[in-house]
Each structure stands twice: as C-alpha cells, then as structure tokens.
Amino acid sequence: MNIAELQTKLLAAARANPPGDRVPYAFEKRVTALLAARAATEPLALWVRGLWRAAASCAVIALLFGAWTFFNPAASSKTDDLSQNFENTLLASVDQSDQTQ
Amino acid sequence: MEPTEADLIAAVLRGHAASFEPLVQRYSPRVFATARRYARRESEVEDIAQEVWLKAFEKLKSFRGEAPFEHWLMRLTVRTCYDFLRGHQRNRESPFSDLTEPENDWLERFVAQPETASENADAARLLVERILERLSPQARLVITLLEIEDRSVKEIAQLTGWSVPLVKVRAFRARAEMRKVLAKMATDKYL
Numbered sequence: 319m320n321i322a323e324l325q326t327k328l329l330a331a332a333r334a335n336p337p338g339d340r341v342p343y344a345f346e347k348r349v350t351a352l353l354a355a356r357a358a359t360e361p362l363a364l365w366v367r368g369l370w371r372a373a374a375s376c377a378v379i380a381l382l383f384g385a386w387t388f389f390n391p392a393a394s395s396k397t398d399d400l401s402q403n404f405e406n407t408l409l410a411s412v413d414q415s416d417q418t419q
Numbered sequence: 420m421e422p423t424e425a426d427l428i429a430a431v432l433r434g435h436a437a438s439f440e441p442l443v444q445r446y447s448p449r450v451f452a453t454a455r456r457y458a459r460r461e462s463e464v465e466d467i468a469q470e471v472w473l474k475a476f477e478k479l480k481s482f483r484g485e486a487p488f489e490h491w492l493m494r495l496t497v498r499t500c501y502d503f504l505r506g507h508q509r510n511r512e513s514p515f516s517d518l519t520e521p522e523n524d525w526l527e528r529f530v531a532q533p534e535t536a537s538e539n540a541d542a543a544r545l546l547v548e549r550i551l552e553r554l555s556p557q558a559r560l561v562i563t564l565l566e567i568e569d570r571s572v573k574e575i576a577q578l579t580g581w582s583v584p585l586v587k588v589r590a591f592r593a594r595a596e597m598r599k600v601l602a603k604m605a606t607d608k609y610l
Contacts, residue, residue: 319530319605321598327529327536328550328601331543332567337455339448342465346443349472353436356473 424488431479443472446489450496456563457500459548463507471499490577497560497578504556515549515607522546526608553600558593565590 422430422438424445430438447468454467474495482491518526525542528535537543551559564575572590576583 319609320533321601321605323533324529324601324605325594325597327533327538328543328547329562329566331538331540332547332551333569334538335544337452339452341447341451341468345447345465345468346440349443349469350437350440352469352473353439353476357436 425484428479428482428484428488431476436476439476442475442488446492447472449489449493453493453496454500456567457504457559458507459552463503467496467499467503470503471496474499494578494580497564498580501556501560501579504559508556515604518549518608519545522549523608530609550597550600550604554593554596557589558596561586561589561593562597565593 422441424442427438427442431442450468450471451464454464454471458464458467471492475492478495482488519542521540521542522545525536525540525546551562554562560579561575564570564578565572570578572583572586575581575586575590579586581589
C-alpha cells in the first residue's frame with residue numbers, strides 16, 4: 319500500500335467534505351441565559367473567594383507567629399516569668415498571714 | 420438602522436449584556452463549523468461553542484478592534500478546540516480492526532486501483548476522521564489547519580499563538596505522525 323498516496327487521498331477527502339455550520343435552535347438565547355446566570359451568582363462567588371483568601375491569610379499569620387515563638391523563646395528570667403509573678407501576687411496575702419502568726 | 424459590530428461590542432463593554440446576543444447569532448455558524456472539525460459528537464461540539472462564547476464575553480475587554488472581531492473570535496475558537504483535544508485524548512492506541520464495511524471496501528479499492536477510490540465517498544470521510552482521532556492534539560490541529568483548511572503557516576501562527584518556525588516544525592512532525600498512523604492501519608489490516 320502506498321502510504322503517501324493514501325495520505326494525499328484522505329486529506330483530499332477531508333477537504334472535499336467540510337463540516338456543516340448548522341447552529342442548534344436558540345443557541346444564542348442559551349448563551350445569553352448562561353451569562354445572566356453567571357452574573358447573578360458572581361457577588362456570592364466574590365464573597366466566597368474573599369472569605370477563602372482571608373482564611374488562608376489568617377492561617378499563614380498563625381503559622382508565622384507559631385514558628386516565631388517556637389524558634390525565639392522569651393528569655394526566661396525569673397522576674398519576667400508571668401506565671402511566677404501571677405502566683406506570687408495571688409499568694410501574697412497567704413504569705414503575709416503566715417508571717418504574722 | 421441595525422447596530423454595527425463595533426456598536427454592539429461597545430454596548431457589551433458598557434454593561435449591556437443583551438447586545439452580545441446578535442454577535443452570537445452572527446458568528447455561531449463559523450464557530451460550530453470549526454468545532455465540528457475537532458469533535459465528532461454533537462454534544463461536544465455544543466460544549467466547545469458554548470465555551471468559546473463564554474470566554475469571548477469574559478475577554479471582550481482585550482479586543483482592541485485593530486483586526487476584525489471575527490479574526491479575534493476564530494483565534495479564541497481554535498485555542499478552545501485545541502484545549503478540548505488535549506483534554507479528550509482517546510482511542511489513540513486502539514487497533515484498526517473495527518473498520519466498518521464501507522471503510523474496508525474503500526481501502527480494498529484503494530489498494531487494488533488507487534485512482535478508483537473516490538475522495539467524495541462517505542467511507543473516505545469517516546476513515547480520515549478515524550485517522551485524525553489517532554493523532555496527537557498538536558498534530559491534529561496542524562494537519563487540520565494546514566492540509567484540510569489550506570491555511571498558510573503565518574495564519575496558523577496567528578491562530579495558535581505559536582511562532583512561525585514552531586508551526587513548520589510541528590507541521591513536519593504532524594505529517595510524519597499521520598504517515599505512521601496510516602502505516603499502522605495497513606499493518607493491522609493486511610498482516
């Protein structure tokens with residue numbers, strides 16, 4: 319079989335039979351309706367997109383702060399220890415009553 | 420007086436979406452004819468055409484009006500068809516054993532006496548569709564535009580967004596790929 323000749327013949331067949339240009343009934347109405355439906359859902363889609371972006375930004379900020387506190391722990395001097403200070407203040411009255419007795 | 424194409428486009432850009440309808444009506448036959456070159460099922464053709472018009476509406480702002488609207492729309496159509504081909508690659512490796520009787524007859528006629536196998540036969544048309552379906556998306560696009568629609572390399576470059584040398588390289592490869600598919604068909608059928 320002569321492949322080159324077959325190729326030429328088949329391409330000629332494709333050229334001789336162009337596809338039709340028939341458009342389905344009321345196709346333009348369908349497109350316009352789709353565009354209108356898209357426009358109606360657009361504000362909601364904008365909100366959803368905005369909220370997703372905000373959620374992503376919050377997650378990134380939380381991660382950054384987490385990483386920062388993990389890699390840079392605050393200098394743990396006794397005076398700066400919040401929990402110790404809190405405990406001292408809370409139990410100061412008990413200590414005073416113990417001393418007076 | 421009927422509004423001109425430029426008036427309609429300007430109205431759509433001002434937010435009057437209904438002005439888009441006459442444009443769809445006017446150019447849909449060309450969009451459908453192009454889509455039918457790449458998709459066989461009518462539902463797929465309609466999907467492509469719909470996609471083209473939705474994209475056209477979205478990207479209308481990028482239409483500068485330097486070239487006719489039809490040229491801009493055809494570029495969009497060809498690129499949408501190419502995306503469709505890339506997303507629907509099927510049957511590319513299947514054997515040619517399922518040829519129909521008219522297709523087999525046409526091939527037999529071609530083998531016996533090539534000049535008697537008519538190009539106008541339905542079987543030849545179906546056979547060429549079968550061959551094109553087995554080509555890669557790039558090869559099919561180039562063969563369709565260059566060999567079937569008889570477009571110049573420059574035109575293809577404009578339609579596809581590829582450079583002229585790239586179109587030439589892809590055309591060379593596409594012809595070779597088509598010959599390879601035809602050779603496979605001959606092997607499947609006669610060996």
